[in-house]
Amino acid sequence: MDEADFSFSSSVRSVWASRGKPHQTQLKKAGRLDVMAAILSSGGLYLFVAWGAVVSLAFAGFLSQLIMCTTRSLVVVLDNALTHAEKAVWELFRLLEFERLTHYFLPHYSPELNHVKILWGKIKYAWLTIRKHSRTEPESALDRIQSGFSKDYKLTFW
Secondary structure (H helix, E strand, O other): OEEEEEEOOOOOOOOOOOOOOOOOOOOOOOOEEEEEEEEOOOOOEEEEEEEOOOOHHHHHHHHHHHHHOOOOOEEEEEOOOHHHHOHHHHHHHOOHHHOOEEEEEOOOOOHHHOHHHHHHHHHHHHHOOOOOOOOHHHHHHHHHHHHHEOOOEOOOOO
16 A cells, blocks of 8 residues: 655756746646555555545545455555554554554565555556646546556556
């Protein structure tokens, strides 16, 4: 389980310009699409898409939705992001609805062990084209990837 964001504003803060003729373009904020993902042992992909930053409450909601998708026990492997380790999240893990959930934290600084990090790289640099997108295009592309995951969109780890 992991999160990633898709930014719709340029990260370029400076440009080359002729001496004495400063660049006049103003960057405008276009928003950020945050996505949480879980790769299921069945081979499926579960995504949660939200505009803006993911906070611990959204993370807990994602886990709650994930639990409702199955009647079996759920093992979640997490990196050490702040949203995963906040006290509020730990309090939620004690609630009855989370009794079927077991969570494990990956060692610090080990993105190679996080399969969802590999998924983000594949989505951002292979399955989505690098170009300017409208606000609705990435959401529909992520829906297409989620529904076609392990059929049309294959991911191998070894």
